[in-house]
Amino acid sequence: MTVRPPTLRDKRRYVLVRVEPAGTPLEQKDLYYAIADAITSLYGDAAAAIMIQAVVAAEGDYVFIRCRRGVERELATALSTITACRDTRIALRIIAASGTMEGLRKRIRTKTATEPGAESADACTFDSKTFTPVYCTGQKVDVIEKGFKNTHRFFLTTEDLETK
Amino acid sequence: MKITDAAVFPYPNGDTSVRRFALEAAALGFDSLVAIDTPSATYGDVEVRSGVLFFDLPVRDIVNRVKRYRETDAVISVKAGDAGFNRAVIGMKGIHVLRALHDADKKGFDHVSARMAADNNVAVDIDLSVITKTRGIARQRAIARYRDILVLEQRFEFPLTLSTYARSVLDLRAVREFTGLCSLLDMDISLVEKALGGVGTVTTPPTPAVRVVA
Numbered sequence: 001m002t003v004r005p006p007t008l009r010d011k012r013r014y015v016l017v018r019v020e021p022a023g024t025p026l027e028q029k030d031l032y033y034a035i036a037d038a039i040t041s042l043y044g045d046a047a048a049a050i051m052i053q054a055v056v057a058a059e060g061d062y063v064f065i066r067c068r069r070g071v072e073r074e075l076a077t078a079l080s081t082i083t084a085c086r087d088t089r090i091a092l093r094i095i096a097a098s099g100t101m102e103g104l105r106k107r108i109r110t111k112t113a114t115e116p117g118a119e120s121a122d123a124c125t126f127d128s129k130t131f132t133p134v135y136c137t138g139q140k141v142d143v144i145e146k147g148f149k150n151t152h153r154f155f156l157t158t159e160d161l162e163t164k
Numbered sequence: 165m166k167i168t169d170a171a172v173f174p175y176p177n178g179d180t181s182v183r184r185f186a187l188e189a190a191a192l193g194f195d196s197l198v199a200i201d202t203p204s205a206t207y208g209d210v211e212v213r214s215g216v217l218f219f220d221l222p223v224r225d226i227v228n229r230v231k232r233y234r235e236t237d238a239v240i241s242v243k244a245g246d247a248g249f250n251r252a253v254i255g256m257k258g259i260h261v262l263r264a265l266h267d268a269d270k271k272g273f274d275h276v277s278a279r280m281a282a283d284n285n286v287a288v289d290i291d292l293s294v295i296t297k298t299r300g301i302a303r304q305r306a307i308a309r310y311r312d313i314l315v316l317e318q319r320f321e322f323p324l325t326l327s328t329y330a331r332s333v334l335d336l337r338a339v340r341e342f343t344g345l346c347s348l349l350d351m352d353i354s355l356v357e358k359a360l361g362g363v364g365t366v367t368t369p370p371t372p373a374v375r376v377v378a
Contacts, residue, residue, distance in 0.1 A: 020334060041299045042348075077344035080337055081296045091334040094341070127175070139187060155180040155333045157187060 010052070011069035016095040016104040017079060019061050021142055021153060023135050026085055028055050031063060034085040039078040051075060056101065062108050063092075064101055072097045124161040126154070131161075165361035166195040167339060170261065170289055171215060171241070171327035174199050178331030185333065186210040193339035198239045198327070198363055213363070217263065219243035223252045230258040239363060241289065244268035247277065254280045260366045261325055263289040265313060266306040273313060281322035287366045288313060288322060290359065292337065292345050293329040310349045317355075324355070325362035 019026060032055040039048045051071045056064040067075045079092045096107045123130045123146060131143035131154065139157045169189060174182035182199050186207035189197050196211040204214040216238050218226050226242060233240055234257075241261035242253045246269040253259055254277055262281065265273050265288060273288070281288060290313075294306040317324060326346070330336045337345070339360070346356045358365075 041303075073344060073347075076341070077347065080341040080344060083297055083334070089332070089334055091336075093338070126181075140184065152179065154175070155184045155188075157181060157183040160181045160183055 011099075012066050013069045013072050013097050013099060014056065014101050014104055015065045015067065015072060015075060015079075015097045016107055017063045017065055018093040018095055019063060020091045020093060021135065021155070022061050022137065024061075024088060024090055026058065026063075026088070026090070028058050028063075030086045031055050031058070034082050035065065035079065038082045039075070042078050042081055043074060047071075047074065059108065062095070064104060069099075126156055126160055131156075165357075166211065166364050167193065167360045168196045168198060168213075168325070168363040169194055169328055169330070169336070170198050170239075170287075170325035170363050171217070171263070171291075172197050172199050172330045172336070174202050177201060180331075180333045182212055183207050185330070185336070186212055188333045188336055192336055196363070204237060213367075214238040216240050217243065219264075223249060223256075226253065226259075227256065230256060234258045237367070239367060244272055247272050247274060250277050251280060254284055254286045259284075259286055260363075261287045261289050263327075264291060265289070266291060266294055266309045270309075273316070275316060275320070278316040278320040278322055282320040285323065285366055285370065287325045287362045288317070289325045289327055290346070290349070291327055291329055292342065293327075293335065295345050295348060296328075296335075296337070307348060314349060314351065314355075323362045323365045324359035325366075326356070326359045 035053055035055065039051060039053060051067050051074065053075060054066045056066045076094050079094060082092050084090060096104055098104045123132055124143065130146045132146055133141055133143050135142040141156050141158055141161060143154050143156055144151055172185050174180060174185050177200065182202050185197060190208055190210045194210065196213060198213045198215040200215040200217050202212065202214060205212050216233055218229060230240060239260050240258055241263050242259055244250050244262050244265045250262065250272050254262060290310055295303060326342055328335055328337055343353060343356050
């Protein structure tokens with residue numbers, strides 16, 4: 001099919017989304033399937049066909065999602081029903097919508113955070129249990145309980161921790 | 165009017181501390197939270213209100229337990245059951261919120277219960293976690309039940325509350341997302357705003373109709 005001239009093309013919108021918890025490794029394809037599933041189960045195939053959503057790019061914790069102009073609100077509602085991506089618990093926080101990806105890049109905040117794996121080896125205590133911090137930014141601290149079997153993430157603040 | 169998430173479950177019921185819930189809730193546009201089984205406090209700009217949830221208890225036990233919390237500022241809520249149970253609970257002094265009606269008996273909340281809820285200033289909670297976490301027939305049933313309840317709300321104007329039932333910070337949703345999810349139930353923005361302030365409505369003592377001046 002030949003490429004249409006710009007005036008005949010569908011207008012698109014880009015939605016900037018932040019993936020939580022921070023530092024979660026996600027495949028763009030897996031996220032696409034999670035979003036497609038959420039839209040289809042909420043609005044059905046007909047509405048999904050009108051939305052023509054796509055995961056365009058992923059930069060760090062941020063993801064750019066494309067859709068047809070005028071359906072951003074429905075897309076945002078569907079995105080808020082996503083709770084997992086390939087058995088990994090996630091939440092998608094909608095930051096902004098724009099007509100260009102460049103407009104959205106201005107909204108990306110770069111935070112100074114302790115990257116997963118680069119965390120200090122210092123254990124911290126909360127509720128008489130020992131945890132290993134996996135991600136820190138500002139007051140927020142994500143920790144994992146010490147022990148090779150337990151990988152459940154807890155969400156705390158610096159004030160919650162008894163020793164750092 | 166404070167924008168409130170009417171039920172969250174901090175640690176040890178969930179994986180997030182109450183301080184972290186408050187921090188995230190402020191970022192998502194909330195002024196207050198009702199934290200179940202957690203003492204009241206204020207963290208930053210967010211007020212955390214203590215919440216009590218009674219479930220799977222007979223009416224007699226609920227009466228006895230409500231007496232203990234009557235003098236506190238806790239938001240007292242009860243999980244809905246059949247029609248008789250719901251009417252008894254709504255008529256009880258000190259109950260603020262009736263929860264999980266999507267999960268209750270289909271005829272559990274009728275026009276009589278709706279009128280009683282409006283008269284006694286008892287809110288009906290809309291659990292948004294059913295919409296976000298479930299798929300298929302379970303979600304369809306919940307949406308149908310809530311739509312049915314909202315028809316009664318338009319007629320009798322009983323208070324509503326909105327809650328995420330978040331056990332993790334990942335389950336919290338922004339105020340704008342609340343509006344989007346409520347649009348699936350045919351709730352307009354003014355009704356969503358009213359429902360977000362529903363906890364304040366039911367916990368504020370009613371102003372007397374007659375005021376003695378001197």
